[in-house]
Amino acid sequence: xxxxxxxxxxxxxxxxxxxxxxxxxxxxxxxxxxxLRFPVRDDIPVMLIDDAESF
Amino acid sequence: MDSKFKNRVREQFGKTAQAYVQAAHFAGGKDLExxxxxxxxxxxxxxxxxxxxxxxxxxxxxxxxxxxxxSDLTMQMLKKAQEHLAEEGGFDNVVxxxxxxxxxxxxxxxxxxxxxxxxxxxxxxxxxxxxxFHRVLRRGGRMAIIDTLLPSDPxxxxxxxxxxxxxxxxxxxAFNEDEWTQMINDSELILHETLVIPKTHDFQEWAKxxxxxxxxxxxxxxxxxxxxxxxxxxFKIESFAGExxxxxxxxxxxxxxxxxKEKK
Numbered sequence: 555x556x557x558x559x560x561x562x563x564x565x566x567x568x569x570x571x572x573x574x575x576x577x578x579x580x581x582x583x584x585x586x587x588x589x590l591r592f593p594v595r596d597d598i599p600v601m602l603i604d605d606a607e608s609f
Numbered sequence: 610m611d612s613k614f615k616n617r618v619r620e621q622f623g624k625t626a627q628a629y630v631q632a633a634h635f636a637g638g639k640d641l642e643x644x645x646x647x648x649x650x651x652x653x654x655x656x657x658x659x660x661x662x663x664x665x666x667x668x669x670x671x672x673x674x675x676x677x678x679x680s681d682l683t684m685q686m687l688k689k690a691q692e693h694l695a696e697e698g699g700f701d702n703v704v705x706x707x708x709x710x711x712x713x714x715x716x717x718x719x720x721x722x723x724x725x726x727x728x729x730x731x732x733x734x735x736x737x738x739x740x741x742f743h744r745v746l747r748r749g750g751r752m753a754i755i756d757t758l759l760p761s762d763p764x765x766x767x768x769x770x771x772x773x774x775x776x777x778x779x780x781x782x783a784f785n786e787d788e789w790t791q792m793i794n795d796s797e798l799i800l801h802e803t804l805v806i807p808k809t810h811d812f813q814e815w816a817k818x819x820x821x822x823x824x825x826x827x828x829x830x831x832x833x834x835x836x837x838x839x840x841x842x843x844f845k846i847e848s849f850a851g852e853x854x855x856x857x858x859x860x861x862x863x864x865x866x867x868x869x870k871e872k873k
Contacts, residue, residue, distance in 0.1 A: 564655070564678060565706070568714040571744075592714075598687050600707040601714030604612050 568601050584609075614733055614779075615682060615709065621779045621820070622662075623685040628818045640726070640806050640860055641669050644753040647802060647864040648722060650674045657720040657745060659710050659738075660728030664690030664703075671700040674722060678715070680708035710738040715745045723752040727860070730757055730773070730783045739796035746867040752798065758805060758861040759783040760843065768840050769858070775829050777819045786861060793865050804862040809845075812853040 567574050567585035574583045574592070583592040583599050590606040592599055600606075644666075650656070650673040658667045661679035663686065671677050671694075681687050687705045694703055708714050710725070711734055723742055732738050742752060757773070759782070760766045766785070773780040784792070786803060793800045812833075816826045833846055833853045840846070845857040 564715055564719045566714055566716040568708065568712040571716065573716070574714075595684060595707075596688055596691075598684065598691070598705045598707055599714075600684065602682075602707060602709055603712060604615070605707075 569603050611733055618779045619683045622683040625820045626685040626689040640755045640862055643804055643862055648751050648753055654722045655720050656722040659725040664693055666724050666726045667703050668694055668697055671703050677703045680706045682709055713741045713745050717744050718747040719745050721747050721750045726755040731779050736792055739792055743796050743798055743867055748867055749869045751866045754863040755860055757783045758859040759785040761785050765840055765843050768836055772832055789863055798865040800865045802864040806860045807857050808860050809855050809857040811855055
């Protein structure tokens with residue numbers, strides 16, 4: 555299940571603290587500044603710098 | 610946070626998640642009652658519970674606030690907390706985030722209320738976590754930290770640190786009240802009140818919850834039994850036939866807030 559859009563307001567990149575966005579497929583959370591992609595597992599965003607994927 | 614240590618924390622709490630979620634010990638208690646009395650949560654509050662563990666604090670506050678964001682470093686713990694919450698009546702105002710207390714993934718000023726219970730002794734850099742708490746709190750936002758209190762007597766403190774690390778290698782260190790006061794002041798939070806709350810532990814249950822095996826528990830039992838009388842008196846160690854049954858330590862509740870906007 556994707557993350558509820560209203561909850562994106564209280565999420566930020568843990569590295570740069572800038573706003574993050576839902577990916578197009580709504581399955582991950584993306585920081586365009588750090589170019590990091592945070593996975594979502596069992597509805598829970600994994601907002602850990604070390605677990606994020608660089609793109 | 611150092612990624613090697615972080616992985617140890619995740620391993621430790623991943624394997625013991627179920628025991629933590631089920632621990633009746635955490636579900637209520639004087640510390641939560643006092644936190645509610647001091648924080649005065651309301652339906653206007655947007656709350657963050659950092660290092661939520663089994664979700665007991667989030668669950669306790671959920672009916673009292675608008676929304677709770679519960680974060681923890683360990684996914685297994687979050688999943689168990691999520692399941693536990695659904696079983697307990699499924700509040701729909703609690704959401705979970707896997708996050709590091711020292712690198713919080715929230716914009717500045719997101720929360721009016723912040724709690725962090727029985728967790729900072731696992732943080733490698735508590736001042737850094739406190740700077741993050743300050744950042745994510747809105748101006749005037751209230752905060753309660755509850756953690757195990759390091760005794761001020763050096764000999765008792767040394768015993769305390771050793772026995773906690775024997776039980777759980779991810780226990781880094783507890784702090785005494787003066788150290789906490791200093792760290793709160795350094796992070797520009799306003800300290801309003803501290804409370805010391807005694808907590809009695811069932812020794813066997815407490816040791817097993819951390820995933821200790823029989824031999825490790827026996828060694829820890831011996832460490833307790835061999836301790837000087839001063840330590841037995843301080844921790845009110847109760848034993849029967851050489852087996853520790855209970856001991857009592859102290860929790861510190863810190864009530865603080867972020868400064869209100871200064872009027873010019």
